[in-house]
Amino acid sequence: xxxxxxxxxxxxxxxxxxxxxxxxxxxxxAAFKYVNITERGTDAxxxxxxxxxxxxxxxxxxxxSEPPYEPFRNQYGELAVLGIVKGKPVLT
Amino acid sequence: MNSxxxxxxxxxxxxxxxxxxxxxxxSNLSPSANAQSxxxxxxxxxxxxxxxxxxxxxxxxxxxVQAYRFFYPNVSVYGLLAGxxxxxxxxxxxxxxxxGLPRHVLFTPNSxxxxxxxxxxxxxxxxxxxxxxxPLLGVANDLNFRWVMDVGLPGRMPVKVASILFCPRATTxxxxxxxxxANPLPIVSS
Numbered sequence: 001x002x003x004x005x006x007x008x009x010x011x012x013x014x015x016x017x018x019x020x021x022x023x024x025x026x027x028x029x030a031a032f033k034y035v036n037i038t039e040r041g042t043d044a045x046x047x048x049x050x051x052x053x054x055x056x057x058x059x060x061x062x063x064x065s066e067p068p069y070e071p072f073r074n075q076y077g078e079l080a081v082l083g084i085v086k087g088k089p090v091l092t
Numbered sequence: 093m094n095s096x097x098x099x100x101x102x103x104x105x106x107x108x109x110x111x112x113x114x115x116x117x118x119s120n121l122s123p124s125a126n127a128q129s130x131x132x133x134x135x136x137x138x139x140x141x142x143x144x145x146x147x148x149x150x151x152x153x154x155x156x157v158q159a160y161r162f163f164y165p166n167v168s169v170y171g172l173l174a175g176x177x178x179x180x181x182x183x184x185x186x187x188x189x190x191x192g193l194p195r196h197v198l199f200t201p202n203s204x205x206x207x208x209x210x211x212x213x214x215x216x217x218x219x220x221x222x223x224x225x226x227p228l229l230g231v232a233n234d235l236n237f238r239w240v241m242d243v244g245l246p247g248r249m250p251v252k253v254a255s256i257l258f259c260p261r262a263t264t265x266x267x268x269x270x271x272x273x274a275n276p277l278p279i280v281s282s
Contacts, residue, residue, distance in 0.1 A: 001230035001243065002205040010191055010206060013227075017189045017208040021222040024184060025257060028220075032187045032210060035180040041195030044175025046167045055160065055167055058174075062166045066235045067261055075162050078155050 014038075060084050165237035168199060176209055183213035205229075214260040221256045232258065 001020060003013040014036070022032040049055045059079075063086050068076060076086070083090050135142040173181070175198070181188045187210040190196055192203040201207060212219045212232075223244060230243030241247065243256060 001208040001210065001228060003208070004205055004227035004229070006227060014189055014191060014206045016224065016226050016228065017206060019224040020208060020210070020228065022187065022210050022212070023220055023222075024216065025218040025220045032185060034208070035186055035188050036190065037176070037179040037188045037196075038191040038193065040179050041197075042175045042179055043197040044172045045197055045199050046164070046171035047197070049167060049171070050164075058167050058170050059163050062170055062235055069236055069238075072236070075159060078159050079163070082152060082156055082159060 056082075056084065056090075060090060166235060169233060169235055169237040172198070172209065173211055176211070181209060181211055183211045184216065184219065187211065212258055214258060218257050218259040221258070223254050223256070225254070 001017060003016045005013040018034045023030055046055070046058070049058050063076070063079065063084060068086065079085070135146055137143075176188050179188060180186050187208055189206060189208045191206045192198075192201050208230075210221070221243070228244035229246055231246075232240040232243060234240055240258075241256075
């Protein structure tokens, strides 16, 4: 979600983001909290995984946790041949 | 002149045939041997067939390269979650906001507009989002990094629509309590 800094008002744009209310439908009082991470650095990319085995471990975690997406069926099959199967430990 | 040219061509042809025969002869002479490398192909051949283990390994490598490329977006979107989690982001509890600076390494953001990242897990049930009026632009992605919907100013949603409901896959508009409201929330299934 992005917020436009109208007339250069970045702080106003940040404040607007905090007014987006997300909550479980049955618990309107349990709205998500917001943490401002502007002052803290982070690497939110897959760069640290993309050239090593972690890439496949992360992918396996996603395959395990997410409902399968039907149009990806063929690619799931290719992964299965490589040993990455939903709900199963990696074959070695 | 012409005849000389013809002769040299014939010689060349004979030479080529001889070379081919030598190859055939070579394999006939050493049938069990020991697979030889041609020097060009990485495969070893035995009686004209590549050794099978190598063929399977190469098929797997090719498969892995394609799978890597195909599933890179999945791993990429997981990078967002993993990058924000140590700073406090938590599914269904805590979202993060940031003014984009060089210390934030993300794929293709910008520093002109502050961001919020709101991690939603639908396994526990539907999540509602109430949007204030104002210049907000958002997009919902799933963990395949597939587009789910635009939120706010872009996309099909009327600007005045203030609430969105994200539902687990099995939920339908008809079965959901939100549909009994006087003004039903727009329902998005993951």
